[in-house]
Amino acid sequence: MASKIRKGDTVEVIAGKDLGKRGEVLRVDPRRNKVLVQGVNRVYKHMRPSRQYPQGGRIQKEMPLAISNVMVVDPKTDAPTRVGFRINGDGVKERYAKVSGESLGLVSKAKKS
Numbered sequence: 001m002a003s004k005i006r007k008g009d010t011v012e013v014i015a016g017k018d019l020g021k022r023g024e025v026l027r028v029d030p031r032r033n034k035v036l037v038q039g040v041n042r043v044y045k046h047m048r049p050s051r052q053y054p055q056g057g058r059i060q061k062e063m064p065l066a067i068s069n070v071m072v073v074d075p076k077t078d079a080p081t082r083v084g085f086r087i088n089g090d091g092v093k094e095r096y097a098k099v100s101g102e103s104l105g106l107v108s109k110a111k112k113s
Contacts, residue, residue, distance in 0.1 A: 016041070024038045029064065036062055038062065045058070084096055
C-alpha cells in the first residue's frame with residue numbers, strides 16, 4: 001500500500017513535546033512506522049572526539065517520530081488534514097487532502113487496459 005506521508009511533504013506535529021511545530025519530511029521508514037521531520041524532535045548526542053568530529057562534544061540532531069504523531073498540512077487551507085487516495089477520470093491514482101479536496105501529488109500512472 002502507498003504511504004500517506006511522503007518525503008518532501010510539509011507536516012505538523014499533533015502529539016508529543018513538539019506539538020504544533022511544522023517541518024518538511026526528510027525520510028519515511030514505513031517498516032518501523034517512523035518519519036524524520038526537519039527541525040522537530042531534536043536531541044543532543046554526546047560525541048567522543050573522532051576524525052569526523054575532532055572537538056567531540058554535544059551535537060544536535062533530529063530523531064524519528066511515530067508517523068501517527070504527524071499530519072500533512074493542506075496546501076489550500078494551511079491546516080492539518082487527513083490524506084485520501086482517489087483515481088481520476090484518466091485512471092491516474094493520486095493523494096488528496098480530505099479537508100479541501102486539493103491534490104497532493106500523483107501516486108501511480110494510468111493503468112493500461
